[in-house]
Amino acid sequence: xxxxxxxxxxxxxxxxxxxxxxxxxxxxxxxxxxxxxxxxxxxxxxxxxxxxxxxxxxxxxxxxxxxxxxxxxxxxxxxxxxxxxxxxxxxxxxxxxxxxxxxxxxxxxxxxxxxxxxxxxxxxxxxxxxxxxxxxxxxxxxxxxxxxxxxxxxxxxxxxxxxxxxxxxxxxxxxxxxxxxxxxxxxxxxxxxxxxxxxxxxxxxxxxxxxxxxxxxxxxxxxxxxxxxxxxxxxxxxxxxxxxxxxxxxxxxxxxxxxxxxxxxxxxxxxxxxxxxxxxxxxxxxxxxxxxxxxxxxxxxxxxxxxxxxxxxxxxxxxxxxxxxxxxxxxxxxxxxxxxxxxxxxxxxxxxxxxxxxxxxxxxxxxxxxxxxxxxxxxxxxxxxxxxxxxxxxxxxxxxxxxxxxxxxxxxxxxxxxxxxxxxxxxxxxxxxxxxxxxxxxxxxxxxxxxxxxxxxxxxxxxxxxxxxxxxxxxxxxxxxxxxxxxxxxxxxxxxxxxxxxxxxxxxxxxxxxxxxxxxxxxxxxxxxxxxxxxxxxxxxx
Numbered sequence: 001x002x003x004x005x006x007x008x009x010x011x012x013x014x015x016x017x018x019x020x021x022x023x024x025x026x027x028x029x030x031x032x033x034x035x036x037x038x039x040x041x042x043x044x045x046x047x048x049x050x051x052x053x054x055x056x057x058x059x060x061x062x063x064x065x066x067x068x069x070x071x072x073x074x075x076x077x078x079x080x081x082x083x084x085x086x087x088x089x090x091x092x093x094x095x096x097x098x099x100x101x102x103x104x105x106x107x108x109x110x111x112x113x114x115x116x117x118x119x120x121x122x123x124x125x126x127x128x129x130x131x132x133x134x135x136x137x138x139x140x141x142x143x144x145x146x147x148x149x150x151x152x153x154x155x156x157x158x159x160x161x162x163x164x165x166x167x168x169x170x171x172x173x174x175x176x177x178x179x180x181x182x183x184x185x186x187x188x189x190x191x192x193x194x195x196x197x198x199x200x201x202x203x204x205x206x207x208x209x210x211x212x213x214x215x216x217x218x219x220x221x222x223x224x225x226x227x228x229x230x231x232x233x234x235x236x237x238x239x240x241x242x243x244x245x246x247x248x249x250x251x252x253x254x255x256x257x258x259x260x261x262x263x264x265x266x267x268x269x270x271x272x273x274x275x276x277x278x279x280x281x282x283x284x285x286x287x288x289x290x291x292x293x294x295x296x297x298x299x300x301x302x303x304x305x306x307x308x309x310x311x312x313x314x315x316x317x318x319x320x321x322x323x324x325x326x327x328x329x330x331x332x333x334x335x336x337x338x339x340x341x342x343x344x345x346x347x348x349x350x351x352x353x354x355x356x357x358x359x360x361x362x363x364x365x366x367x368x369x370x371x372x373x374x375x376x377x378x379x380x381x382x383x384x385x386x387x388x389x390x391x392x393x394x395x396x397x398x399x400x401x402x403x404x405x406x407x408x409x410x411x412x413x414x415x416x417x418x419x420x421x422x423x424x425x426x427x428x429x430x431x432x433x434x435x436x437x438x439x440x441x442x443x444x445x446x447x448x449x450x451x452x453x454x455x456x457x458x459x460x461x462x463x464x465x466x467x468x469x470x471x472x473x474x475x476x477x478x479x480x481x482x483x484x485x486x487x488x489x490x491x492x493x494x495x496x497x498x499x500x501x502x503x504x505x506x507x508x509x510x511x512x513x514x515x516x517x518x519x520x521x522x523x524x525x526x527x528x529x530x531x532x533x534x535x536x537x538x539x540x541x542x
Contacts (some may be wrong), residue, residue: 011438013247020061044093047088049112054114060072072122088131090116091170095145110245112299114153118156130168143157143161146241147221155291155294157450161298168206171201179318179374182477185312185491203308204310208311208495216320223295224321224324242377243288244287246287289357296365300367315486315487328387366410367409373416385422390413426483
């Protein structure tokens with residue numbers, strides 16, 4: 001895993017660190033806490049759990065007087081299998097509390113969820129343990145709850161989900177590197193026997209579970225709702241999760257600072273607060289940046305794994321994201337975007353700054369947009385050209401001149417927009433400038449030299465002709481309605497219909513055996529069954 005995931009300040013908010021630093025604890029109590037947690041508890045109490053996990057988390061991290069995390073302690077390495085089982089039991093209990101939410105838990109439960117998920121994440125990422133199969137259903141439930149419960153810590157949930165799924169799907173599958181569905185891929189997928197009945201890869205098993213339980217759409221919608229809130233100026237007005245509740249709950253519960261009180265008083269005038277660059281704005285920016293980053297990483301991981309497993313599965317995920325207006329949600333991240341407004345992180349021990357995280361977010365979003373929009377002229381026009389996203393995209397290589405991937409995907413996104421410009425766009429005054437940005441600045445091959453302009457143009461023309469030739473030869477499916485029918489037919493053939501047939505077979509099979517069991521047996525059969533075998537069975541072979 002990258003260094004950013006193991007960085008302790010990547011998961012904690014400043015308010016959470018302040019809360020933990022106020023806890024009174026003794027270094028020698030750590031093993032006593034572990035022994036207590038290894039004992040199974042029939043009756044659980046939220047206050048008691050909160051005290052246990054808060055103390056456990058405080059033993060995991062070293063904090064100085066300035067509320068800065070210095071390191072993760074060696075105590076994390078002492079988590080046993082029994083304690084991990086206790087972790088899973090406690091998560092089930094917390095989910096039950098969310099399901100039957102009571103007013104008396106409304107203040108403690110958000111804090112407890114944050115503390116619990118921090119403990120689980122640190123122990124998993126430091127020990128590199130894979131318990132994915134044991135917690136998958138619980139993580140999926142938390143994502144589904146986030147559509148109606150505003151305090152689900154979606155950032156921490158997705159950090160755990162992404163890390164565990166990366167370990168679970170760590171397998172090599174052959175791929176041609178293309179994300180887009182072709183007619184030949186679809187025909188090949190339908191020519192095989194239903195996948196629900198045959199041994200399969202771990203990626204296939206994951207997709208099968210989602211489809212069989214029909215959970216894929218609710219998960220995509222839940223995550224995209226969270227992504228929509230990572231805009232720099234968007235207040236929380238919709239039903240469901242508030243991504244900023246993750247740090248706000250600590251301020252409400254324990255950490256009442258002057259900056260926070262002023263933020264609450266003037267929350268409607270957000271731009272004035274942002275100009276002051278206080279600790280609350282740092283919390284706000286930091287939370288939305290990390291949340292956007294990890295959800296994008298999760299989607300890109302799924303797209304890559306589904307692509308390698310079966311192109312139809314990857315295409316289906318792209319369709320779900322498109323239908324849920326996910327592309328527009330992603331574009332909100334760079335609404336009024338200006339790197340100068342991003343504050344330097346408050347944590348001096350951070351090994352990655354917020355500006356570096358912004359760079360990674362932009363890189364992920366550009367790649368994600370290219371995957372979801374390329375080869376679909378209607379999406380290119382509706383989501384990119386119509387909203388004039390080319391004006392923002394062409395600035396990113398200038399903001400991050402050393403990032404080759406941002407340069408690459410900016411070029412590709414500008415290129416697919418330029419070739420799909422309608423006449424009204426071609427008549428605009430800045431159109432030629434944008435076209436020149438594509439064909440003169442964002443060159444694909446870094447070996448080209450601007451000193452040889454004629455050679456560059458000659459190579460460019462050859463490259464364009466080659467691309468046009470490839471486009472004519474390809475059988476990529478671009479019609480959205482046709483794709484929806486294909487996805488429905490594929491999922492029905494391999495999963496839904498096959499699963500129904502299996503269930504009907506099991507039902508018929510069980511009815512047959514039930515009818516046999518209900519047949520009357522003569523009383524003397526047990527005494528005379530050997531003679532019955534001689535007369536009715538063994539004589540048949542004589």
